[in-house]
Amino acid sequence: MYNILVCDDEKDIVSALTIYLSAEGYRVYPAHNGQECLDIVLREDIHLVLLDIMMPGMDGITVITKLRQEHNLPVILLTAKSEDTDKVLGLNVGADDYVTKPFNPVELLARVRSQLRRYLQLGGGMVRPSVITIGTISLDDESKTVTADGESVSLTPIEYDILHFLMSNAGKVFSPQEIYRRVWHETPTAESPVPVHIRHIREKIEINPAEPRYLKVVWGKGYKMEVEER
Numbered sequence: 001m002y003n004i005l006v007c008d009d010e011k012d013i014v015s016a017l018t019i020y021l022s023a024e025g026y027r028v029y030p031a032h033n034g035q036e037c038l039d040i041v042l043r044e045d046i047h048l049v050l051l052d053i054m055m056p057g058m059d060g061i062t063v064i065t066k067l068r069q070e071h072n073l074p075v076i077l078l079t080a081k082s083e084d085t086d087k088v089l090g091l092n093v094g095a096d097d098y099v100t101k102p103f104n105p106v107e108l109l110a111r112v113r114s115q116l117r118r119y120l121q122l123g124g125g126m127v128r129p130s131v132i133t134i135g136t137i138s139l140d141d142e143s144k145t146v147t148a149d150g151e152s153v154s155l156t157p158i159e160y161d162i163l164h165f166l167m168s169n170a171g172k173v174f175s176p177q178e179i180y181r182r183v184w185h186e187t188p189t190a191e192s193p194v195p196v197h198i199r200h201i202r203e204k205i206e207i208n209p210a211e212p213r214y215l216k217v218v219w220g221k222g223y224k225m226e227v228e229e230r
Contacts (some may be wrong), residue, residue, distance in 0.1 A: 002116055003045055005029045007037040008052035008078060013028045013101075015135070017050060020105045021112070034058025038066055041073075048116055048118040050108075051095075052078045052087045061089055070093040074157050076113035084191075091196040096158040097184075098193070114184055119157045133155070134225055137205055137214055139167055148205040158183070159201050162194070166215065175222035198223055 002024045006017045011032065016026045019031065029044060031037040035058055049067070053060035064075055077090045077098035087098050096115055099108050130142045136149045144160060146153040155163065161183050166174070176181070176194035181187070197218075202209040216226050 001027050001213065002047045002120075003024060003027045003029060004112065005031060005037060005040055005044075005046045005049045007031040007034070007055075007060075009033060009050065009055045010052070012077070013052070017108075020109060026112075034060070034063040037063055041067065041071060048074045048075060048076070048112060050076050050078055050099075050112075052081055053090060054080070061086065061093060062092060064094050068154075068156070072154065072156055074119050076108075076111055076115060087191075088196055091193050092200060094156050094200075096156055110186070115157065115185065117185075118161050118183075126196075132164075134167055134170055134227065135214055137167070139164055144162060146205070149207070153204050155201065155204065159197055159204075162197055163201055163205070163215075166223065170225040171227040173218045173222050173224045179223065194223075 004021055006014050006021070006028055008014050008017075009032050014030045014032065018030060021028050029040050029046065031040055034055055037049065037051065041049070051060045051063060059075060067073075067075065072094045075094065077087065077095050078101060079087050079090075079098050080101050097101065099110055099111060130140060132139045132141070138147045141146075141164060146155055146160065146163065162179060165179065165183050176192045177188040177195050180189075180192050198215065199209070202212050202215050206212045206215065213225065214226050217223055
């Protein structure tokens, strides 16, 4: 049984999500503020967090920032339509996905399953090398670790999956929509979070993210992992 933490200051939303998730067999841990969320993650074995952005006191952005100091578990934001800037900021500081309120329960459950699948399962059916090395970037898919220039890199689950996909297909160019389709295993949405995640990965693996050596943009086409070291 997977443990999901639901954090929202609106108790009706927490209650509704608890009903939906419990019906699917998940164990739900409710929280109504940021500090309560952090305390639960500290003492329980949480596999995924559903987190509201706009909360009094400690907001969702602050919670994600604190979570990412110690944990790589998936975080899905619960956002309002008017919070586009906060969505991007949330993705930038480590959130993996978002669902806009009022949410469709079917869509939300699909996103939960998708994030858990990436976080908890090994591989996706294709047999691939356990260790992939491109230049000074090395990814070990058995231990789910990444190093850059010999230093350990801390990636969120979705960042890891994007990097793994691009490194497994080094030299090939993929549009943001195709990356979303191949990594999320879902139909791309109008607002793709891929560019934000790409930027975040660059900040972690590149010496100079403004002039990336490995994770490059091909203008008008998409992104690729450069095969050549130089």
